[in-house]
Amino acid sequence: MDISLIFAQFMSGLSRGMMLFLIASGLSLIFGVMNILNFAHATLWLAGAYFCYTFWSLMQDYGFGMWVSIFLAALSLAAIGWVIEVVLIRRVYNRDLSEQLLLTYGLILVIGDLIKLTWGVEDKFIARPPLVASPVFLFGVPFDSYFIFVILIGFAVAFGLWYFLKKTRYGHIVRAAVFSREMVSALGIPIPRIYTGVFVLGIFIAGLAGAVQAPVGSITLGMDMAVIVQAFCVVVIGGFGSLLGTFVGSMIVGEVYAFSILLWPQGALVLIFIVTAFILIVRPWGLFGTPMRA
Amino acid sequence: MKKFKVMVIVCSFLLIGGLITIDSSLAAEPYHLGVDLAITGTGAMYCKDGTDAVKLAVDEINAKGGFLGKHPIKLFIRDTHTKPDVAVREAKDLILRDKVRCVLGTYSSACAAAIKPVCQEYKVLHIPAISNSENITKVNFSPYTYQVVPNSYMQAKAVVLGVAELAKKKGWKKYVTLASDYEWGRSTQENTVQLLKQFAPDLKLKKEFWPRLGETQFTSYITAIMAQKPDFVYGCLASKDNANWMKQAKAYGFFEKVPYPGSLISVSELTTQAKTLTRGLIGLCRAPFFAHMDIPMMANFVKNFRAKYNRYPSDWAVMEYDAVYALKQGIEKASSIDTEKVKDALKGATIDTCRGRHYFRKIDNVLSCSSYIGVVADDPKYPFPIYHDLVEVKGPDSWRPEAEIVAARAAKK
Numbered sequence: 001m002d003i004s005l006i007f008a009q010f011m012s013g014l015s016r017g018m019m020l021f022l023i024a025s026g027l028s029l030i031f032g033v034m035n036i037l038n039f040a041h042a043t044l045w046l047a048g049a050y051f052c053y054t055f056w057s058l059m060q061d062y063g064f065g066m067w068v069s070i071f072l073a074a075l076s077l078a079a080i081g082w083v084i085e086v087v088l089i090r091r092v093y094n095r096d097l098s099e100q101l102l103l104t105y106g107l108i109l110v111i112g113d114l115i116k117l118t119w120g121v122e123d124k125f126i127a128r129p130p131l132v133a134s135p136v137f138l139f140g141v142p143f144d145s146y147f148i149f150v151i152l153i154g155f156a157v158a159f160g161l162w163y164f165l166k167k168t169r170y171g172h173i174v175r176a177a178v179f180s181r182e183m184v185s186a187l188g189i190p191i192p193r194i195y196t197g198v199f200v201l202g203i204f205i206a207g208l209a210g211a212v213q214a215p216v217g218s219i220t221l222g223m224d225m226a227v228i229v230q231a232f233c234v235v236v237i238g239g240f241g242s243l244l245g246t247f248v249g250s251m252i253v254g255e256v257y258a259f260s261i262l263l264w265p266q267g268a269l270v271l272i273f274i275v276t277a278f279i280l281i282v283r284p285w286g287l288f289g290t291p292m293r294a
Numbered sequence: 295m296k297k298f299k300v301m302v303i304v305c306s307f308l309l310i311g312g313l314i315t316i317d318s319s320l321a322a323e324p325y326h327l328g329v330d331l332a333i334t335g336t337g338a339m340y341c342k343d344g345t346d347a348v349k350l351a352v353d354e355i356n357a358k359g360g361f362l363g364k365h366p367i368k369l370f371i372r373d374t375h376t377k378p379d380v381a382v383r384e385a386k387d388l389i390l391r392d393k394v395r396c397v398l399g400t401y402s403s404a405c406a407a408a409i410k411p412v413c414q415e416y417k418v419l420h421i422p423a424i425s426n427s428e429n430i431t432k433v434n435f436s437p438y439t440y441q442v443v444p445n446s447y448m449q450a451k452a453v454v455l456g457v458a459e460l461a462k463k464k465g466w467k468k469y470v471t472l473a474s475d476y477e478w479g480r481s482t483q484e485n486t487v488q489l490l491k492q493f494a495p496d497l498k499l500k501k502e503f504w505p506r507l508g509e510t511q512f513t514s515y516i517t518a519i520m521a522q523k524p525d526f527v528y529g530c531l532a533s534k535d536n537a538n539w540m541k542q543a544k545a546y547g548f549f550e551k552v553p554y555p556g557s558l559i560s561v562s563e564l565t566t567q568a569k570t571l572t573r574g575l576i577g578l579c580r581a582p583f584f585a586h587m588d589i590p591m592m593a594n595f596v597k598n599f600r601a602k603y604n605r606y607p608s609d610w611a612v613m614e615y616d617a618v619y620a621l622k623q624g625i626e627k628a629s630s631i632d633t634e635k636v637k638d639a640l641k642g643a644t645i646d647t648c649r650g651r652h653y654f655r656k657i658d659n660v661l662s663c664s665s666y667i668g669v670v671a672d673d674p675k676y677p678f679p680i681y682h683d684l685v686e687v688k689g690p691d692s693w694r695p696e697a698e699i700v701a702a703r704a705a706k707k
Binding site for chain 1: 333334335336338339341342375376501502503504506509511513514515516518520521534538539542545546547566567569570
């Protein structure tokens with residue numbers, strides 16, 4: 001097989017994996033720290049895409065419009081995340097998982113309808129600026145230049161999250177809270193504030209992921225449902241709550257999908273689910289998760 | 295005597311009053327019309343235009359008193375979410391709760407195929423105006439289902455005639471297909487491949503790609519297709535999948551490298567992607583308004599649609615509008631809103647549509663409407679590209695021979 005062909009497929013898998021990592025990292029972070037399985041994560045991701053469209057509509061005459069819109073959309077979602085945490089999520093920390101799931105599932109319906117009421121049912125399009133509208137050639141292989149930005153953003157988020165959790169004092173507190181809320185609380189550190197911060201950060205990343213997705217194709221209702229399944233596959237493979245696991249899981253899903261399209265197009269999705277099922281059977285806590293969370 | 299006169303006057307009033315009541319109750323009997331379209335989900339992009347066109351047609355007919363001038367239409371619109379199970383649930387609800395006599399729809403042939411037996415069971419008319427898999431009418435035939443859209447076979451045949459000509463001219467030898475992995479995509483791809491074998495036997499199908507319905511990222515497909523180095527690609531993607539594909543493939547410079555003839559580029563794509571759509575693409579569509587502006591019904595429809603919604607109607611709008619008027623003409627021919635009579639009246643009926651005068655073929659209730667192929671190009675008359683060098687492939691020249699339908703039904707038994 002031609003090496004340039006393998007490289008092209010690898011790059012498309014990498015871009016797909018990075019897009020999945022951006023979605024799944026916030027989901028995994030929130031679950032890892034707060035033990036909340038946020039079903040509405042992908043719907044908030046979709047809201048990020050719509051917010052990006054709105055900001056872009058206001059600034060489309062400027063070359064920087066799309067870039068600024070992506071950032072503003074992520075910030076808007078962070079604000080929405082803060083409201084959701086303070087008004088709703090905070091009240092179910094100590095409830096059963098089933099009640100948390102019901103609440104976040106209800107959020108899917110509410111946010112979905114709000115999106116429909118606000119932006120209507122028509123598809124939205126963001127025209128990319130000339131810088132990322134044409135292909136670039138990497139070793140003679142064409143590649144969508146926008147995906148270079150996607151890959152860079154993916155690495156930046158991965159590094160930023162790692163640095164935050166491992167190298168900052170606040171990150172150490174967050175990690176400590178994962179293992180013993182009581183101990184952290186006994187040290188006089190307000191747990192609710194920590195949780196709010198983590199939830200807002202997770203939703204900020206979801207909003208960023210949605211905004212980054214927006215210029216790729218059309219923005220449309222229902223996109224979230226297609227994405228959430230693959231995001232769950234990623235966190236199941238990598239291990240819920242593990243940043244490294246989420247990154248590796250995203251790459252596995254992205255590359256398996258890309259290469260199976262090349263070699264066995266009919267079975268691309270099936271292969272991902274086979275890998276997910278296999279991991280669930282032999283290592284239920286995922287590749288990089290801990291048995292405690294199984 | 296006086297008592298008798300009073301009695302006569304009172305009885306007369308009662309009689310006249312009763313007659314008026316009976317007459318007005320007859321006149322007021324509304325026609326309940328159901329619409330089962332994808333307000334959300336993959337098909338939302340096309341169906342907004344469809345529902346708007348139905349509303350416009352209903353307003354026009356109601357302004358003249360309704361069907362037969364005395365049955366005002368009461369519209370019930372439901373969202374299938376582009377999911378067959380939801381489409382069935384909503385269709386049943388429309389029939390049982392809202393007592394509709396006809397269900398218009400649907401986007402996604404899977405939805406149309408799913409609600410067809412429901413309509414047949416409850417003896418309700420079913421007019422899928424967007425869904426076009428030929429299986430909707432070819433097999434498991436329902437006398438209650440009428441199709442006003444060129445079906446997947448007709449569209450495939452239209453494309454094949456054009457592609458076979460191009461292949462001969464350009465010396466094409468191998469191709470790949472890219473089709474959405476659901477009923478319409480499978481059916482259209484299969485028909486196209488079969489017909490290409492017949493009309494261009496030298497062409498070899500190298501690989502088939504089946505992205506799932508609702509795919510958001512086509513990058514892996516784009517690189518995998520380019521790796522095959524095909525002489526051309528035949529695509530069967532629709533609605534937002536098609537929009538995503540076109541945008542992403544363009545960003546890869548795909549269309550400059552690989553010819554992509556005969557794929558669905560409806561007026562929706564022409565308008566929404568006006569700035570980005572690659573000029574020179576050879577596309578296929580089902581009911582482009584600009585092809586028939588010489589027909590008064592189309593000209594009026596475009597004028598009224600633009601006045602009401604401030605945009606041009608897409609293929610989907612044209613076909614849904616035609617569906618309502620097909621129903622109207624069926625009712626007029628039957629002189630009744632009784633579903634059995636209307637169903638029988640429509641059998642083989644010739645009707646006026648925005649796309650000209652057509653008839654329903656008796657064997658499968660498919661309208662003899664055309665498919666359209668052309669080259670995407672800018673036009674000073676419109677703020678978006680339209681088709682130039684437009685070729686209209688007539689329904690009777692492209693639909694499946696009746697003998698094959700008979701054979702398919704026999705094989706199904």
